[in-house]
Amino acid sequence: MAxxxxxxxxxxxxxxxMHHVLMLMMLNNLFTIGYMDGVCVSGAFATFATFGxxxxxxxxxxxxxxxxxxxxxFVSGILGGVTEPTLYGLCFSHKRTFATLMAGAFAxxxxxxxxxxxxxxxxxxxxxxVMGFIxxxxxxxxxxxxxxxxxxxxxxxxTYLFGFSGQELETAG
Numbered sequence: 001m002a003x004x005x006x007x008x009x010x011x012x013x014x015x016x017x018m019h020h021v022l023m024l025m026m027l028n029n030l031f032t033i034g035y036m037d038g039v040c041v042s043g044a045f046a047t048f049a050t051f052g053x054x055x056x057x058x059x060x061x062x063x064x065x066x067x068x069x070x071x072x073x074f075v076s077g078i079l080g081g082v083t084e085p086t087l088y089g090l091c092f093s094h095k096r097t098f099a100t101l102m103a104g105a106f107a108x109x110x111x112x113x114x115x116x117x118x119x120x121x122x123x124x125x126x127x128x129x130v131m132g133f134i135x136x137x138x139x140x141x142x143x144x145x146x147x148x149x150x151x152x153x154x155x156x157x158x159t160y161l162f163g164f165s166g167q168e169l170e171t172a173g
Contacts, residue, residue, distance in 0.1 A: 007109030010046030049104035056159025081124030104155025
């Protein structure tokens, strides 16, 4: 449950800089026991949920400018691990997307916590995140990928269905 809660709150922690507190714990675990687990992997699930918000917005929005920006946010995220464009360029404009982001992160975090996913590398969270799960064995890799995919898919679907008010969709189209 704690992994899901921290994952749901992760991007809010990032925006305030408070995620650095957890980063110290993550680094300590990585350097002393050789891996990060529990709340230390919450950020990965939250990051993939952020990518899902950008994808869901791309699929839902009609306005060409917002649609293309959302695609750019998704690509910069999935390839480079950059979440700030989605957070500041999309979530601040469409407040409901914060809730869909948190729900997706929570879903992936719960799954990752239940299956005890651990990461063995510290790096940018992007499509190459699978590399961080490999050292834990096949089960850890599969469960890590499922948790990240779950975060992305849940937030994308929820963003598509509930991320925008009717007024936002009308004024943008």
